[in-house]
Amino acid sequence: MLKVNETVTGLDLAEMVRDESGIFEAISPNGEKYQVICRSGFSITNFRPVQAKSHEKQSSPWRVRKNGELRLEQETV
Numbered sequence: 001m002l003k004v005n006e007t008v009t010g011l012d013l014a015e016m017v018r019d020e021s022g023i024f025e026a027i028s029p030n031g032e033k034y035q036v037i038c039r040s041g042f043s044i045t046n047f048r049p050v051q052a053k054s055h056e057k058q059s060s061p062w063r064v065r066k067n068g069e070l071r072l073e074q075e076t077v
Helices: none
Strands: 007-010 022-027 033-038 046-049 062-068
Antiparallel strands (some): 007 062, 022 033, 022 062, 033 046
8 A cells, every 4th residue: 555655666557556545646658647546446536637748758667656545435324
């Protein structure tokens, strides 16, 4: 489980955030930034671009940093 502000790198974004919960900043191999939201029990529940797309092609891995925890979701009865 990643801690807030912890950064990891890898080739498969979905595998990197599997079993994680929180708000993440992901930077693609092309340098594009995304906000990724993950909920426990799911992989990626929201994937949103943060900046304009870059047209440069690079072969570096994904870089993911956890920005925060999700608030506890309360069920109403």
